[in-house]
Amino acid sequence: MDQKNIRNFAIIAHIDHGKSTLADRLIQRCGGLEEREMKQQVLDSMDIERERGITIKAQTVRLEYKSKSGEMYQLNLMDTPGHVDFAYEVSRSLASCEGSLLVVDATQGVEAQTLANVYQAIDNNHEIITVINKIDLPAADIERVSQQVEDVIGLDASEAVPVSAKSGIGIDDLLEAVVARLPAPKGDPNAPLKALLVDSWYDSYLGVVILVRVIDGEIKKGQKIKFMNAKAVRDVERVGMFTPKPVLIDRLGPGEMGFITAAVKDISDTQVGDTITTEKHGADTTLPGFKPSIPMVFCSLFPVDNGEFDKLRDSLGKLALNDASLHYEPESSQALGLGFRCGFLGLLHMEIIQERLTREFDLDLIPTAPSVVYKIHMTNGDVIDLYNPVDLPDVVKIKMIEEPMIKATILVPDEYLGGLLQLCQERRGTQIDLTYAGNRAMLVYRLPLNEVVFDFYDRLKSISRGYASFDYQLDGYVENDLVRMDILVNNEPVDALSMIVHRSQAEYRGRGMCERLKDLIPRQLFKIAIQAAIGGKIIARESLSAMRKDVTAKCYGGDISRKRKLLDKQKEGKKKMRQYGSVEIPQSAFIAALKMGDDKK
């Protein structure tokens, strides 16, 4: 189709503000699916996506729209991942479009997450149409929300389109606005092929499916193509589009979106943001903005049942087929056995992977406390990335340690501001900005990522009774007085419980962990010392006195079988115990210690 009749756009919205419902309505209006085929939120194909109302993979839908003027248009709707962990994926999705619909809930207003994505859209030179959704709800306040869009984001809201995606109000007006206000793509049909790799996933029937946006030239079946950053060459096997059902076509021209398959076996060859060109007479330069994905948050996953290690490896392998940003390496822990050290884009990504392993692969897992990547500057000039606190080199060889920082944006009703300021201070934050929009405050803080990976979000939600919204972006590395705190049980370090903390917080956190362990470790026939230590220095200690009585009062002839079975059960339980010197600690104690978060008791 002629590029002047193509419109490519993304939808930007906060969770629950109605992005998917709006997409569904647009698809329905353009006849993409029969009524009976519409399940709610067509685009979010994974159960987790549908349940949590978040999108993990980018998706596109091509719609045929006949405008009021009678002209046919090809509308390519891009559904982007909606969370900060996938900020890079979002940026590439946005880069494949010329415009965006900013969806704001008329009853809620602008949220932090929306902000970050709108700024990304603006960075991508998008034309933005503000859509005010849920206008049919009694609590809708279109005027206040429009004002907020102007105050907080700085967009002209005078031409905002009021809609109700749920009941279909204003959908025609919105489609007309898309055609009239969003720019058409301006690719060169005669230039060498240049296509942006937007996303990719593994489909059991099609193999690796690659979502592309053609910028210049065209992509067609049988072509030999090159992934410029991955330096891989493949034959195009199929070209297609989603309506949202996959439909095979011959070619994708400039300005168009669709998918290809190209006999790719390994998803790591298809990196988000890569440029696809032809192998011969291809483009000289890649599209701007490519970044290999870098995991920011790490945690170790151990199977509760050590016999499930192989199953865990296979399951991670299957997930990685679909998720190039998931990193994992085998790890062995004295406390928890064999498992994997896993790297994630962020907290949500970590949570999703853990949940999918549990739910789809039926694994019972022990996750260790999440941690970040530290940069260790050695006295000899080397710089080491530290992924696991256990691997920290000898402190005398360390010159300094840097930790990753984030810039956090928090929007919160002002009555909860005090509590949030305190939380940010406790977490070693530095205030950058504090502004008001109506009765809401917008806080910008620079915080160590390490302080955020540990239950920050839960605390934020509880302090604000769920009203605060939070978003962050990475903001470089900073040197800090960081130390490794070890937990010792009768002088034996428990590897799974070691953590990197700021020196000023070591005592507080060490004491918390010791107190918790004291309650969790069963008493034994001798006194047990539970200590937190930095290097050789003990900073907190608890002692668990010896057990004094555990015998059963009566035991006669009838009780023997029962007692023996009990003993056998205990022996079975002993297999799940870990030996620390002479101390036996049940695995369940570690699980509980790791689960309880940091500040809660």
Place this chain on the structure above:
Amino acid sequence: MSNDIPLALYFHWPYCLSKCPYCDFNSHVAASVDHERWRKAYRAEIETLHHQFPDRVISSVFFGGGTPSLMEAHTIAQITGDIARLWGLGDDVEVTLEANPTSTEAAKFADFKAAGINRVSIGVQALNDPDLKALGRHHSAAEALEAVAIARRLFERFSFDLIYTRSGHTLKAWEAELRAALPHADGGHMSLYQLTIEAGTQFQTLYDSGRLTIPEDDLAAQFYDLTAAVMEDAGMPAYEISNYAKAGQESRHNLAYWTYADYAGIGPGAHGRLTFYGGPNAQDAQAAAAHTRIATRAHKAPDIWLKTILDVPQGSTAGAPASAPYSAFQNPEILTPLMQFEEMMMMGLRLRRGVDLDAVHARTGIDPKDHLNHAAIAALCADGYITQNGTIIALTAKGMPVLNAVLRAILL
């Protein structure tokens, strides 16, 4: 073949007037009991058991329950008579009856003596009336002490039970109670139990919902230590974890359990440990290993138990082959040598005298060298929980209350 090998006999009478809220034994409350039917069943069981083990020497007889003092003396007389007729029953063989100390039951003690009982074990439980009521008992403290006095007059040997760490119990109150009870024991035998919340009892429901609290953990350990000290002082030291006696007054029947001797259980839910000897003698470990030792348990429900025994076509037991089973053989569990080893260690360590590893080896065929954690034994000796004297391992006073942890540590 198995000439002169001792066998202890346990008879279970499952009925009680009411169920005590702490008791998890196999006891039932019935509107009426057909005593004649029970006599028939007991007789049939004794006969089939004798058929299987004709050459044993009966070492002790015990009537437990339930409340066996509710049995008709006539029933007991029939049982002791049958035993005497089939195997022989010497005057010196301990024949114990568990009894509740209500005045009605105490009034039957003389009849029981005439029926062959020579020792009673009385469930006094507490020496104050409000606590007795809380424990669901139907007797007063005074009534109980009167029953003890009757037993003392009639029987050369007797015992009574007390339960401590009751709800609201203090160390001071327990010490006074125990000292008040001592003169009534007359330097004989006492069983002193810590109240245990057993699964499926009324106390468990109360306990789980927080409506019942009892002294636990370190405080319970103090109760235990206090009890041990008072009893030691009184010349009735602990010979087992919860049993205290003057030398020679120990319960011979219960010692059969703790020393892992053979015993047969007759009556609903009764357990047994029985050895079928494989060789002409069992002098060495190899021969012992060739024997088959089984665990038996009769059906728990009284009516079903009775039916199983009595509703057998006439004549099916008479003239049956030597392997004809008695009712408890219906679902026997064959104990492997290792299971026997564990059971023998587990039971034997309850005794102050401990276990002789050589005897364990000979009895089970399992070499303790290979199946005990000797490093743990050394550590526990050093920490004062156990002692090892030659081949004998025994718990110390400090080790007794933590037997479970000791077993976990030393059994591989």
